[in-house]
Amino acid sequence: MKIAISVQKATFDTEAEQRRLTAGRLDVGAVVSFTGRVRDANERPDVTALTLEHFPGMTEKSLHEIALEAGERWTLQAVTIIHRVGRLEPGDAIVLVMTASPHRRAAFEACDFIMDYLKTRAPFWKKEHTDSGSYWVSERPSDREAAKRWELS
Amino acid sequence: MTLTHLNARGEAHMVDVADKQETRREARARGSVHMQASTLALLADGDLPKGDVLATARIAGIQAAKRTHELIPLCHALALSKVSLEFTLDAAENCVHVEAFCRLNGRTGVEMEALTAVSVACLTLYDMCKAVDRGMIIDGVRLEQKSGGRSGDWSRQAALDSPPASSGEGGAAAPTKTLRVQFLAELRERLGTGEYHLEWERLPSPDIAGVKLALIERDPKFKALLDQRVLCACNEAMSQDGAAISPGDEIAFFPPVTGG
Numbered sequence: 001m002k003i004a005i006s007v008q009k010a011t012f013d014t015e016a017e018q019r020r021l022t023a024g025r026l027d028v029g030a031v032v033s034f035t036g037r038v039r040d041a042n043e044r045p046d047v048t049a050l051t052l053e054h055f056p057g058m059t060e061k062s063l064h065e066i067a068l069e070a071g072e073r074w075t076l077q078a079v080t081i082i083h084r085v086g087r088l089e090p091g092d093a094i095v096l097v098m099t100a101s102p103h104r105r106a107a108f109e110a111c112d113f114i115m116d117y118l119k120t121r122a123p124f125w126k127k128e129h130t131d132s133g134s135y136w137v138s139e140r141p142s143d144r145e146a147a148k149r150w151e152l153s
Numbered sequence: 154m155t156l157t158h159l160n161a162r163g164e165a166h167m168v169d170v171a172d173k174q175e176t177r178r179e180a181r182a183r184g185s186v187h188m189q190a191s192t193l194a195l196l197a198d199g200d201l202p203k204g205d206v207l208a209t210a211r212i213a214g215i216q217a218a219k220r221t222h223e224l225i226p227l228c229h230a231l232a233l234s235k236v237s238l239e240f241t242l243d244a245a246e247n248c249v250h251v252e253a254f255c256r257l258n259g260r261t262g263v264e265m266e267a268l269t270a271v272s273v274a275c276l277t278l279y280d281m282c283k284a285v286d287r288g289m290i291i292d293g294v295r296l297e298q299k300s301g302g303r304s305g306d307w308s309r310q311a312a313l314d315s316p317p318a319s320s321g322e323g324g325a326a327a328p329t330k331t332l333r334v335q336f337l338a339e340l341r342e343r344l345g346t347g348e349y350h351l352e353w354e355r356l357p358s359p360d361i362a363g364v365k366l367a368l369i370e371r372d373p374k375f376k377a378l379l380d381q382r383v384l385c386a387c388n389e390a391m392s393q394d395g396a397a398i399s400p401g402d403e404i405a406f407f408p409p410v411t412g413g
Contacts, residue, residue, distance in 0.1 A: 002207060004197065006244040023199030024208070036413055052412070053338050055405060058389035064241060083412060095413050115413060123386070124412025125338035136339035139382075139409035 001071045002078040005063045007054060009086040012096050021078045021100050028077050030104040032111040034097045040090035043137060044130045050137075052085045052094070055123035059083070066117045070099070073113065073150075074106035081114065083124060113150050120147040158227045167227045173260040178301035180255050182267035184294035186278045187248040192286040196249070197242055206281040207240045210251070210274045214238040217273030218255055218266040228265050233257045236266070238274055251275055252297075264299050313388065313399075330354075330400035334364060337407035340383065344374055353400045361385050362394040364404055382409050 004020070006012075014033060022028050040047050067079040078100040088094055097114045101107040126137040160166045188196075195201050203209070215236045222230040234257045241250040253270035255263040275291045282289060298308035330353035341347045349368065356363040368375035377383070385392050386405045398404065 002240060002242070004242040004244070008245065020197040023197065024205045054412070055337055055386070055389075055407065058386055058405070060243070060245065061389055068239075119413040120410065121391075122412050123337070123407060123410055125408065126411045127338075136342075136408070137411045139411055 001067075001076050003064060003067045003071075004078075004080040004082075005060055005067065006082045007056075007059050007063070007085055008082065009084065011084065011093060012082045014093075014096060014098075017080055017082065017096060017098055021080050021098055025077065025100075027102060028100045029102045030107040031098060031100050032104070032107040033099075034095075034111050034115055035093050036095040036115075038088045038090050038092045038094055042128055043135070044128070044132065046130045046132070047090060047128050048131065049087055049089045049129045051087050051127045051129070052083075053125045053127070054083075054085050058123050062122045063118065066114055066121065069117070070110040070114050074099075074101065074110040075103075076101050076106060076110055079110070079114070081118070083118070083122070085124070116143070116147045116150060119143045165227060167229070168261075170229065170260040173303070175258050175260055176301040177258050178256065178261070178263045178299070180262060180264040180267040180299040181252065181297045182264070182271045182295065183250060183252045183297050184271040184275050185243075185246075185248045185250050185292055186275050186282075187246070187290040187292065188282060188286050189288070190244075190247050192282050192289070193242060193244065193247055193249070195285060196282060201282055202284050203281045206278060209281055210240065210277040211238045213277035214251070214253055214270040214274030218253065218270040221266045221269040224269060225265055229261050231257055231259055231261065231263065231266065233263065233266060236270060238270060240274075249278055251278070262299055262302050262304075264296050268294065268296060310388075310390070332356075332364065332398070332400065333403050334368065335403070335405040337405060339408045340377065340406055343377060359398055360394065361387065361392055361396050361398065361404070364398065365394070378406055383407070384409065 018031055038050055063081045067081060070076060070079060076099055080098040082096040084094050097111050099107040099110045120143055127134055128137055157168050158165055196206050218233060218236045222228045233255055237254045239252040243250055251271050251274045253267045255266040257263055271294055279289050300306040332351045334349045334351055336344050336347055351367055355367045357366050365378045384407050387396055387398055387402055
């Protein structure tokens with residue numbers, strides 16, 4: 001399985017990433033791609049920007065581990081995870097998860113799994129900026145519930 | 154500790170393993186090839202003149218693992234049951250991380266096979282890319298973990314977590330041991346500090362819970378760490394209150410994560 005991890009300030013080009021993911025491979029039957037974007041309304045209705053902080057070193061390691069775990073659960077040929085950090089504005093892409101597999105089900109489920117684990121395990125924190133001030137975003141119980149779906153009994 | 158590849162006269166010899174018990178042996182090794190960002194991009198896009206670099210490096214690594222005994226003089230020839238290689242393209246560090254895993258049921262370990270697989274996969278990456286980048290650096294070739302056999306299990310992480318006891322008087326001369334404790338994101342702002350150095354002697358117990366208590370003893374504001382939602386990492390791995398720590402470890406406390 002080819003794993004590509006990047007934590008970066010710059011934006012990403014989904015099409016270029018997909019070409020990179022499948023370069024030279026004719027056995028990839030399915031590519032699933034998820035892009036997360038910054039919304040203009042979250043905990044308060046007038047989000048003008050957000051700042052993403054992370055824990056360098058641990059972040060890359062945890063994303064790599066999540067990709068490896070996905071590779072153990074599904075037949076995957078490649079995984080790309082790109083997460084942006086720094087200052088972002090509404091409409092900006094913030095995260096890209098792309099999975100490649102011979103058949104669609106594995107790619108769909110693995111992409112879903114990676115996002116759920118990323119949201120509950122990878123050390124990123126969002127601070128939202130609004131006209132009425134800035135605040136750190138709280139965790140969502142729904143994210144934890146979503147991650148629990150994948151627990152192996 | 155003795156070197157098993159030397160006999161009583163100090164001469165090299167091959168260890169007779171006929172009487173050793175067969176156990177499941179596994180080993181994982183890693184290494185990296187650092188290159189220019191443009192080379193990494195060509196590699197990722199499959200645009201290098203010699204073709205599919207990673208597929209070639211993977212086969213090279215597997216072949217190398219099988220032929221380790223031909224390269225390393227006192228190594229036994231092993232019938233490996235599994236050899237796998239993983240490549241991670243790291244755009245942040247401009248490098249390719251190579252990981253090899255070897256397994257067999259047998260009488261000798263497979264560390265040398267995993268290390269050989271990583272080394273030859275790295276060399277093959279170099280060969281496949283050298284037309285565009287001669288300055289590439291291969292580094293960090295190392296064993297990450299091994300299991301099975303008389304010497305038991307070993308992992309780099311566990312060895313880092315519990316370094317061997319300092320020998321004799323050498324230990325007494327060591328400078329004051331400190332722990333670096335970091336606070337991240339909202340917790341850093343709430344505590345008004347991003348970093349704290351704690352003397353090892355102040356810990357009531359050598360674990361994460363001990364770090365929290367020692368901090369609270371220094372300043373009651375650290376009671377915030379007792380909130381069960383506060384997460385902790387030791388040397389970049391998530392750790393619970395009971396996790397053992399050692400002098401020199403890097404501890405970080407942070408709020409629940411909110412990425413994605």
